[in-house]
Amino acid sequence: MDTENNTNTGAMRDLKSLSKGELIKLMEELGQPAFRVKQVEDWIWNKNASSFDDMTNLPKSLRTELAGKLTLGGVEEVARQVSEDGSRKYLLRLPDGATVECVGMPSGKKLAVCVSSQAGCAMGCAFCATGGAGFTRSLTASEIYDQVMHVRDDFNTRVTSVVFMGQGEPFMNYNNTLAALRKLNDPEQGGIGARHLTVSTCGVIPMIRRFSHEPEQFTLAVSLHSAVQKTRNILMPGVKKYSLLNLYTVMGEYVDRTGRRPTYEYALIGGVNDTRDEMDALCDFCRDTLAHVNLIQLNEVPGSKLKPSTQRKAEDFLNALARVGVEATIRNSRGADIDAACGQLKQRLS
Ligand code: SF4
CATH class of the missing domain: 3.20.20.70 (Aldolase class I)
Incomplete structure (x- = not known):
């Protein structure tokens, strides 16, 4: 059986493939307050953001860092x-x-x-x-x-x-x-x-x-x-x-x-x-x-x-x-x- 992660290709991981725990850890590593997790989740699961730049309530520096580390999947x-x-x-x-x-x-x-x-x-x-x-x-x-x-x-x-x-x-x-x-x-x-x-x-x-x-x-x-x-x-x-x-x-x-x-x-x-x-x-x-x-x-x-x-x-x-x-x-x-x-x-x- 495939798992969520092993069917992704390419070096960078898809943000949507991160578990909640992984997302919390990532925000901690990036020195972000806890509420950023909810904001990011809202963009990917509710607002269906197609680029990190769409995430307008995140600081520009965070959007750039995320774009350098992760992809955003999407269809x-x-x-x-x-x-x-x-x-x-x-x-x-x-x-x-x-x-x-x-x-x-x-x-x-x-x-x-x-x-x-x-x-x-x-x-x-x-x-x-x-x-x-x-x-x-x-x-x-x-x-x-x-x-x-x-x-x-x-x-x-x-x-x-x-x-x-x-x-x-x-x-x-x-x-x-x-x-x-x-x-x-x-x-x-x-x-x-x-x-x-x-x-x-x-x-x-x-x-x-x-x-x-x-x-x-x-x-x-x-x-x-x-x-x-x-x-x-x-x-x-x-x-x-x-x-x-x-x-x-x-x-x-x-x-x-x-x-x-x-x-x-x-x-x-x-x-x-x-x-x-x-x-x-x-x-x-x-x-x-x-x-x-x-x-x-x-x-x-x-x-x-x-x-x-x-x-x-x-x-x-x-x-x-x-x-x-x-x-x-x-x-x-x-x-x-x-x-x-x-x-x-x-x-x-x-
Ligand atoms: S996609 Fe077509 S071939 Fe596959 S299970 Fe459904 S009906 Fe059968």
Whole structure:
């Protein structure tokens, strides 16, 4: 697993990668009063300063000293697409040149943000543009946090929820994902309630178990996409070694331990996972569990043979799940007109 620090490159450390203790020590070494720590934290976590010169309530000499010792991380917008429904999708460049996508989805007074946890992804899901393009590296906690700040500043409004459903498998970058969740949740940083912070995993079982022991009430979504082992192995080869039986068991443990309702994501793919057998298997998998199922029409990836199911099929699944007492929703794909599937904006520009 990557840690916050070992994915940074270059000789100078990123100010945002310092722990609170390290920041306090640095200010002491620079002969600064204790209140400077809070001022610096405010600039990096709330005001999203893009340069040390922005930190106008710090003495000029301190700003110069900091700039000589540390970098300020941050993300740079390379491209964006704006949807008719108001969603905005961004391609952001990180300090080492790696790029990631994130999306802002406004709805009334709410603003949801979808972030990436890795640049690229090693999981190789058959229906995903990012999976097809390979893995670059995991992101640090502050690189994940910075995506949220970028969207917040662009919409100039408070972010009310964050989903880790962009590029990457968050549980293959567990420590930094957790650290980012905690920053987003901290009232002095992101200030977003734990229940409004959702991690989406392909089903990395050891990390689901670990996540269920975390004290915060973060929420969990699992990309299921088939409850038939053979189909799931083809669609999601990265989690082939974690069987559906083991996934079922660990999800039971998760619910028993946390009392929280997990979500299963199910992208309906015509002729692949929308057959009668698949529907029955999904009903069996979810029956008598607390799970909620999100049925999604597949986002088409250019050049892929996989096509979305019909709306009628989605409704059939919804009704079948209701008959066995499982809550389900047909989720509208936000930003369908802007290549909503992750990885496509990046591919378009490369
Ligand atoms: S769907 Fe998610 S986990 Fe699967 S390849 Fe794409 S980014 Fe990776």
